[in-house]
Amino acid sequence: MSLLTKIGKKYFFIITTVLLLITLINYSEIQALEPIRMNNFFSGFIAGILLGLLFAGLLQYSKFKK
Incomplete structure:
Protein backbone atom coordinates (compact mmCIF):
# COMPACT_ATOMS: atom_id res chain seq x y z
CA MET A 1 0.00 0.00 0.00
CA SER A 2 1.46 3.34 -1.00
CA LEU A 3 2.05 6.30 1.26
CA GLN A 31 16.40 39.11 6.93
CA ALA A 32 12.97 39.33 8.61
CA LEU A 33 12.82 35.51 8.69
CA GLU A 34 16.21 35.18 10.41
CA PRO A 35 14.82 34.42 13.92
CA ILE A 36 12.83 31.37 12.76
CA ARG A 37 15.46 29.70 10.57
CA MET A 38 16.86 26.28 11.39
CA ASN A 39 20.45 25.21 11.05
CA ASN A 40 21.66 23.68 7.78
CA PHE A 41 21.43 20.07 8.97
CA PHE A 42 17.70 20.19 9.73
CA SER A 43 16.81 22.23 6.67
CA GLY A 44 18.73 19.75 4.50
CA PHE A 45 16.94 16.89 6.24
CA ILE A 46 13.55 18.45 5.46
CA ALA A 47 14.61 19.07 1.86
CA GLY A 48 15.57 15.39 1.62
CA ILE A 49 12.16 14.35 2.93
CA LEU A 50 10.57 16.60 0.31
CA LEU A 51 12.57 14.93 -2.45
CA GLY A 52 11.44 11.52 -1.17
CA LEU A 53 7.81 12.63 -1.12
CA LEU A 54 8.17 14.03 -4.62
CA PHE A 55 9.58 10.72 -5.86
CA ALA A 56 6.78 8.75 -4.12
CA GLY A 57 4.16 11.07 -5.61
CA LEU A 58 5.62 10.69 -9.09
CA LEU A 59 5.59 6.90 -8.79
CA GLN A 60 2.00 6.97 -7.57
CA TYR A 61 0.98 9.27 -10.42
CA SER A 62 2.65 7.08 -13.02
CA LYS A 63 0.82 4.01 -11.65
CA PHE A 64 -2.57 5.75 -11.93
CA LYS A 65 -1.82 7.13 -15.37
CA LYS A 66 -1.22 3.66 -16.88
Whole structure:
Protein backbone atom coordinates (compact mmCIF):
# COMPACT_ATOMS: atom_id res chain seq x y z
CA MET A 1 0.00 0.00 0.00
CA SER A 2 1.46 3.34 -1.00
CA LEU A 3 2.05 6.30 1.26
CA LEU A 4 -0.45 8.37 -0.68
CA THR A 5 -3.30 5.92 -0.12
CA LYS A 6 -2.38 5.39 3.54
CA ILE A 7 -2.61 9.04 4.57
CA GLY A 8 -4.90 10.36 1.87
CA LYS A 9 -4.36 12.90 -0.85
CA LYS A 10 -5.49 15.86 1.26
CA TYR A 11 -3.05 15.19 4.10
CA PHE A 12 -0.25 14.33 1.67
CA PHE A 13 -0.73 17.74 0.04
CA ILE A 14 -0.83 19.54 3.42
CA ILE A 15 2.34 17.81 4.69
CA THR A 16 4.18 18.50 1.45
CA THR A 17 3.09 22.15 1.45
CA VAL A 18 4.20 22.71 5.06
CA LEU A 19 7.58 21.09 4.43
CA LEU A 20 8.01 23.18 1.29
CA LEU A 21 7.24 26.41 3.18
CA ILE A 22 9.72 25.49 5.91
CA THR A 23 12.37 24.78 3.29
CA LEU A 24 11.70 28.05 1.47
CA ILE A 25 11.96 30.01 4.72
CA ASN A 26 15.24 28.32 5.61
CA TYR A 27 16.88 28.95 2.25
CA SER A 28 15.53 32.46 1.64
CA GLU A 29 17.72 35.50 2.11
CA ILE A 30 14.99 37.61 3.74
CA GLN A 31 16.40 39.11 6.93
CA ALA A 32 12.97 39.33 8.61
CA LEU A 33 12.82 35.51 8.69
CA GLU A 34 16.21 35.18 10.41
CA PRO A 35 14.82 34.42 13.92
CA ILE A 36 12.83 31.37 12.76
CA ARG A 37 15.46 29.70 10.57
CA MET A 38 16.86 26.28 11.39
CA ASN A 39 20.45 25.21 11.05
CA ASN A 40 21.66 23.68 7.78
CA PHE A 41 21.43 20.07 8.97
CA PHE A 42 17.70 20.19 9.73
CA SER A 43 16.81 22.23 6.67
CA GLY A 44 18.73 19.75 4.50
CA PHE A 45 16.94 16.89 6.24
CA ILE A 46 13.55 18.45 5.46
CA ALA A 47 14.61 19.07 1.86
CA GLY A 48 15.57 15.39 1.62
CA ILE A 49 12.16 14.35 2.93
CA LEU A 50 10.57 16.60 0.31
CA LEU A 51 12.57 14.93 -2.45
CA GLY A 52 11.44 11.52 -1.17
CA LEU A 53 7.81 12.63 -1.12
CA LEU A 54 8.17 14.03 -4.62
CA PHE A 55 9.58 10.72 -5.86
CA ALA A 56 6.78 8.75 -4.12
CA GLY A 57 4.16 11.07 -5.61
CA LEU A 58 5.62 10.69 -9.09
CA LEU A 59 5.59 6.90 -8.79
CA GLN A 60 2.00 6.97 -7.57
CA TYR A 61 0.98 9.27 -10.42
CA SER A 62 2.65 7.08 -13.02
CA LYS A 63 0.82 4.01 -11.65
CA PHE A 64 -2.57 5.75 -11.93
CA LYS A 65 -1.82 7.13 -15.37
CA LYS A 66 -1.22 3.66 -16.88
